[in-house]
Amino acid sequence: MAYRFLSSRIVPPSNRLSRRFIFIFTISLSFMYLCYSILLCSGTIMPNQRLEEHRCVRLKNMGSKKLLQKSHYCTISAKARVISDETRAVSYKLFVWQYCYIADYESNMSDIGTLHVIEILVEIRRMYIKCHRGLMPRTLDSQITMEKTPSYFVTREAPRRISNMSRETKLIVVVRNPVTRAISDYTQTLSKKPDIPSFEELAFKNRSQGMVDTSWNAIRIGMYILHLENWLQYFRLSQIHFVSGERLITDPAGEMGRVQDFLGLKRIITDKHFYFNRTKGFPCLKKPESSSQPRCLGKSKGRTHVQIDQEVIEQLREFYRPFNVKFFEMVGHDFRWD
Numbered sequence: 247m248a249y250r251f252l253s254s255r256i257v258p259p260s261n262r263l264s265r266r267f268i269f270i271f272t273i274s275l276s277f278m279y280l281c282y283s284i285l286l287c288s289g290t291i292m293p294n295q296r297l298e299e300h301r302c303v304r305l306k307n308m309g310s311k312k313l314l315q316k317s318h319y320c321t322i323s324a325k326a327r328v329i330s331d332e333t334r335a336v337s338y339k340l341f342v343w344q345y346c347y348i349a350d351y352e353s354n355m356s357d358i359g360t361l362h363v364i365e366i367l368v369e370i371r372r373m374y375i376k377c378h379r380g381l382m383p384r385t386l387d388s389q390i391t392m393e394k395t396p397s398y399f400v401t402r403e404a405p406r407r408i409s410n411m412s413r414e415t416k417l418i419v420v421v422r423n424p425v426t427r428a429i430s431d432y433t434q435t436l437s438k439k440p441d442i443p444s445f446e447e448l449a450f451k452n453r454s455q456g457m458v459d460t461s462w463n464a465i466r467i468g469m470y471i472l473h474l475e476n477w478l479q480y481f482r483l484s485q486i487h488f489v490s491g492e493r494l495i496t497d498p499a500g501e502m503g504r505v506q507d508f509l510g511l512k513r514i515i516t517d518k519h520f521y522f523n524r525t526k527g528f529p530c531l532k533k534p535e536s537s538s539q540p541r542c543l544g545k546s547k548g549r550t551h552v553q554i555d556q557e558v559i560e561q562l563r564e565f566y567r568p569f570n571v572k573f574f575e576m577v578g579h580d581f582r583w584d
């Protein structure tokens with residue numbers, strides 16, 4: 247649009263020379279942005295690499311020496327996640343900008359080499375994918391890289407993009423009772439924005455008629471089967487492992503055992519690594535890699551939930567039941583959310 251506006255006003259349509267100049271100028275500008283976005287990527291790889299030590303729990307220190315000389319069990323720290331999410335958002339915007347700008351140019355310039363423009367687009371896309379891959383830490387064959395972005399599960403485009411990157415990716419999703427999940431979500435939002443409407447107001451379009459507002463994210467996210475169906479267009483069910491959010495609290499070692507099996511790792515993390523912290527009311531790590539002190543999750547994990555009317559909870563249970571049943575059937579496991 248910007249080009250159309252400029253070209254129609256500044257350059258007379260018949261002036262081929264000026265048009266060629268604008269074309270070269272546009273391409274140069276795009277190229278500069280491309281270089282900038284690539285530099286931006288490599289700039290953020292560095293902090294990621296520096297964080298690698300924090301991310302990777304060396305199994306060596308967890309007991310089994312034989313395996314551990316070779317293996318790292320990697321998790322992505324919250325800080326690393328923020329860096330990679332932000333960088334991806336910025337580079338994605340740059341990519342879209344470049345793509346749209348050139349595509350717009352292409353549609354307006356019949357006399358320029360279309361093939362040339364396509365070549366440039368292909369190159370930008372190649373660089374873009376390389377840029378994303380570069381955000382992940384380098385790993386040896388004996389290492390596993392993990393990426394943690396909860397919102398991917400409910401992001402429409404995520405399965406296609408991830409499968410484009412690697413079809414063999416293993417996916418782990420923590421699911422909990424969708425009603426509790428919605429209340430937890432609301433509690434978290436309320437702690438940041440105390441002025442939001444009540445849970446009941448947000449959850450229902452019409453409460454007396456039991457009409458739930460599925461456009462509210464806190465509700466929509468818990469309709470797991472719908473999101474799963476989207477993922478199953480690109481991944482096999484055997485590539486996805488569902489962790490029970492409830493059992494992660496009552497039996498963290500058991501859940502972690504199943505995660506390790508799914509990833510094809512020896513069971514290194516066992517109940518020896520956890521203890522129940524009465525003050526926190528949750529299991530905590532006895533001795534994490536980074537310190538000799540026990541470590542619990544932060545204050546924002548495991549907060550007291552907002553009190554919700556029992557009748558509202560019942561209505562939401564009813565609403566979720568058919569979605570849950572389909573979900574249990576699909577994954578072949580009953581999470582017992584009733």
Ligand SMILES: Nc1ncnc2c1ncn2[C@@H]1O[C@H](COP(=O)(O)OS(=O)(=O)O)[C@@H](OP(=O)(O)O)[C@H]1O
Pocket residue numbers: 396430431491494495528529530542543546547548549
């Ligand atoms: N060990 C331990 N300690 C504290 N909290 C625990 C633990 N295990 C699971 N949980 C549950 O994790 C819930 C928070 O996870 P989130 O989904 O918000 O995490 S994330 O931000 O998406 O990473 C959090 O939900 P809320 O209770 O609603 O805060 C916890 O119930």
